Amino acid sequence: MSEAQLEIQAIALVTAVACALPGAFLVLRRMALMTDAISHSILLGIVLAFFVVGSVGSPLLIVGAALMGIVTVVLVETLANTKRVGKDAAIGLVFPALFSIAVILIARFADDVHLDVDAVLLGELAFAPFERLAINGYDLGPRALWVMGVILVVNLAGLALFYKELKVATFDSALAAALGFSPVLVHYGLMGAVSVTAVGAFDAVGSVLVVALMIAPPATAYLLTDRLSRMIATSALIGAVTAIGGFWLAHWLDASIAGSMATTAGFIFGLAFLFARDRGLVALLRRRKRQRWEFAQEMLVVHLLHHEHGPDAEQENRVAHLQEGLRWEGEFTEEVVGRARRRGLVSLADGLLTLTDAGRDRARRSFAA
Amino acid sequence: MFDLFTDYTLRTVALGAGILGIVSGVLGSFTVLRHQSLLGDAISHAALPGIVLAFLLTGSNEPLPLIVGAGVAGWLGTLLVRAIVRNTRIKNDGALGLVLSVFFGMGLMLLTYSQSRPDASQAGLDKFLFGQAAALLRNDVITIAILGGVAIVVVALFWKEFKLLSFDPEFGSVLGFRMGTIDVLLTTLVVIAIVIGLQTVGVVLMSAMVVAPGAAARQWTDRLGVMVCLSALFGALSGVTGALLSSTGARIPTGPMVVLSASAIVLLSLLFAPNRGLVWDKLRSRRVAISADPREQAGL
Numbered sequence: 001m002s003e004a005q006l007e008i009q010a011i012a013l014v015t016a017v018a019c020a021l022p023g024a025f026l027v028l029r030r031m032a033l034m035t036d037a038i039s040h041s042i043l044l045g046i047v048l049a050f051f052v053v054g055s056v057g058s059p060l061l062i063v064g065a066a067l068m069g070i071v072t073v074v075l076v077e078t079l080a081n082t083k084r085v086g087k088d089a090a091i092g093l094v095f096p097a098l099f100s101i102a103v104i105l106i107a108r109f110a111d112d113v114h115l116d117v118d119a120v121l122l123g124e125l126a127f128a129p130f131e132r133l134a135i136n137g138y139d140l141g142p143r144a145l146w147v148m149g150v151i152l153v154v155n156l157a158g159l160a161l162f163y164k165e166l167k168v169a170t171f172d173s174a175l176a177a178a179l180g181f182s183p184v185l186v187h188y189g190l191m192g193a194v195s196v197t198a199v200g201a202f203d204a205v206g207s208v209l210v211v212a213l214m215i216a217p218p219a220t221a222y223l224l225t226d227r228l229s230r231m232i233a234t235s236a237l238i239g240a241v242t243a244i245g246g247f248w249l250a251h252w253l254d255a256s257i258a259g260s261m262a263t264t265a266g267f268i269f270g271l272a273f274l275f276a277r278d279r280g281l282v283a284l285l286r287r288r289k290r291q292r293w294e295f296a297q298e299m300l301v302v303h304l305l306h307h308e309h310g311p312d313a314e315q316e317n318r319v320a321h322l323q324e325g326l327r328w329e330g331e332f333t334e335e336v337v338g339r340a341r342r343r344g345l346v347s348l349a350d351g352l353l354t355l356t357d358a359g360r361d362r363a364r365r366s367f368a369a
Numbered sequence: 370m371f372d373l374f375t376d377y378t379l380r381t382v383a384l385g386a387g388i389l390g391i392v393s394g395v396l397g398s399f400t401v402l403r404h405q406s407l408l409g410d411a412i413s414h415a416a417l418p419g420i421v422l423a424f425l426l427t428g429s430n431e432p433l434p435l436i437v438g439a440g441v442a443g444w445l446g447t448l449l450v451r452a453i454v455r456n457t458r459i460k461n462d463g464a465l466g467l468v469l470s471v472f473f474g475m476g477l478m479l480l481t482y483s484q485s486r487p488d489a490s491q492a493g494l495d496k497f498l499f500g501q502a503a504a505l506l507r508n509d510v511i512t513i514a515i516l517g518g519v520a521i522v523v524v525a526l527f528w529k530e531f532k533l534l535s536f537d538p539e540f541g542s543v544l545g546f547r548m549g550t551i552d553v554l555l556t557t558l559v560v561i562a563i564v565i566g567l568q569t570v571g572v573v574l575m576s577a578m579v580v581a582p583g584a585a586a587r588q589w590t591d592r593l594g595v596m597v598c599l600s601a602l603f604g605a606l607s608g609v610t611g612a613l614l615s616s617t618g619a620r621i622p623t624g625p626m627v628v629l630s631a632s633a634i635v636l637l638s639l640l641f642a643p644n645r646g647l648v649w650d651k652l653r654s655r656r657v658a659i660s661a662d663p664r665e666q667a668g669l
Binding site: 027030031032033035036040079082084085086088089091092093096097099100101103104107108208209211212214215216219222223249250253254255256258259260261262263265266269273279281284 | 401404405406407409410414453456457458459460461462463464465466467469470471472473474475476477478479480481482485573574576577580581583584587588618620621622624625626628629632635639645647
């Protein structure tokens with residue numbers, strides 16, 4: 001591995017973890033698409049700051065971009081609060097407008113400068129190591145690594161300091177207000193963090209990957225655990241795996257690193273979506289199937305109990321009659337009876353079903369419930 | 370302004386953008402009413418891998434195969450969003466964000482992969498990303514018109530069903546309609562509206578075209594028929610205005626100009642539409658405040 005490769009992986013790793021931390025709260029608070037809006041509209045912030053400062057390298061561009069992120073959030077909420085359009089429409093109206101203004105400004109006035117819309121949207125991590133941070137001519141490493149490192153530390157510190165507030169405001173905003181800390185403040189603090197993280201990250205990996213890194217790992221973690229702390233830790237871990245896996249996928253295919261990372265993130269989500277232990281699709285289908293048999297057996301014992309000792313028991317409680325009495329298909333009936341016998345709920349003699357004690361118990365319990 | 374009648378390129382672009390505005394306006398009305406405005410965003414991003422794959426498989430730049438590829442990918446994306454929302458506790462916004470970013474990333478990966486191979490030529494794909502209305506050809510406009518026309522005819526045929534779906538799907542299923550199928554049909558039409566617009570306004574901005582005209586039209590009326598017609602009108606207006614404005618100066622991209630025109634219509638509608646306009650709201654509340662003034666009530 002060359003030094004540049006190591007540096008790229010380090011940048012990807014730090015970026016992915018820094019994105020996963022606020023992302024977990026966005027997924028929980030149903031604000032995932034705010035990242036989409038912010039990551040697009042910060043382009044306008046960068047362009048405007050560029051016109052003020054006049055240079056592309058200035059850190060003021062990051063400030064301008066982060067401010068535009070907050071402006072986006074405020075605009076979306078103002079628009080949604082008029083009740084004239086839904087919140088989803090508000091997002092869909094605000095960020096394309098801001099993005100359009102940015103694209104027009106760039107095309108018209110800044111086409112010759114290094115402000116490339118492609119680069120902003122798609123990013124190119126492979127070039128990140130070329131931008132070095134040097135103090136007094138001494139090379140300290142890639143600039144992106146420092147920027148994302150600082151953002152990661154800030155996010156970690158914010159998470160540690162306000163963990164309780166974030167947790168309460170996310171799961172029970174009324175309680176948060178009653179306890180005396182404003183959900184609005186928590187909301188804007190979180191949005192500020194998202195905005196700054198998105199700005200730092202899009203410089204390295206492009207705005208679309210920012211969305212992938214902020215949403216996919218937390219959404220995956222959400223399928224794997226029920227505890228907030230574990231969800232955040234899992235998101236960070238999945239983010240890290242995404243970063244390294246995506247890098248090597250890109251290396252292997254000779255393709256865009258950002259695109260490969262997003263693909264890896266999607267692949268990991270797909271695995272969890274299918275195979276998560278409790279919430280995966282496979283577990284879900286298996287549970288549905290089991291419930292179907294459970295329910296059928298319960299119907300069977302209730303039916304038998306109902307007619308037990310009755311005048312028509314001889315006829316009603318025959319296997320052959322179930323097809324008519326319960327409207328079951330022949331094969332299905334056989335399977336249910338077989339399962340119920342194996343579990344010792346019923347016994348079968350000459351086509352006549354009788355309840356065992358356990359079966360009678362089970363039927364009575366289902367009445368009681 | 371008179372260039373519209375003399376300049377052939379401008380006429381093609383304005384016509385294409387206008388037709389596109391009508392189609393996305395009609396279908397956008399339904400997405401706005403159903404609170405699915407951001408579905409368009411997801412579809413347009415999700416279309417990218419389909420475009421790249423279609424290009425890799427057919428090796429042609431003709432609009433139709435690319436549109437078909439985009440449509441299939443966008444459609445798969447929406448199905449995935451539905452599957453995620455139905456089977457997990459992830460909500461609509463998370464599923465949309467996930468699908469749009471992952472699909473787009475996949476498209477980007479495929480695109481760069483195809484470019485890195487020696488035999489690659491990928492001219493024409495970039496314009497799907499950011500839209501290049503100026504490069505719209507007569508053939509493209511015909512494709513847009515035919516596909517868009519089909520979509521509008523289907524809307525007219527299934528008008529009652531789509532109305533039920535938008536306002537009271539439960540009632541619809543009680544009446545015996547298959548609301549699930551109708552939902553898939555409407556979503557398919559939205560996918561068509563979006564993929565025919567990708568080339569004109571680009572992936573990023575196409576989402577605005579299925580939101581803005583509908584959101585603006587909603588302010589003016591409470592009737593679905595009027596809303597859909599108004600929305601189509603607003604869409605056409607933004608398309609043509611955007612094309613004209615971008616022709617007034619050098620280096621003004623058409624896609625963003627179309628979106629800004631639509632945004633301006635939304636802003637005006639929000640402020641000044643009769644009844645729902647925010648300006649009238651403000652005036653009304655002031656009048657109420659004045660008439661509630663005790664001195665006035667006392668006749669002073």
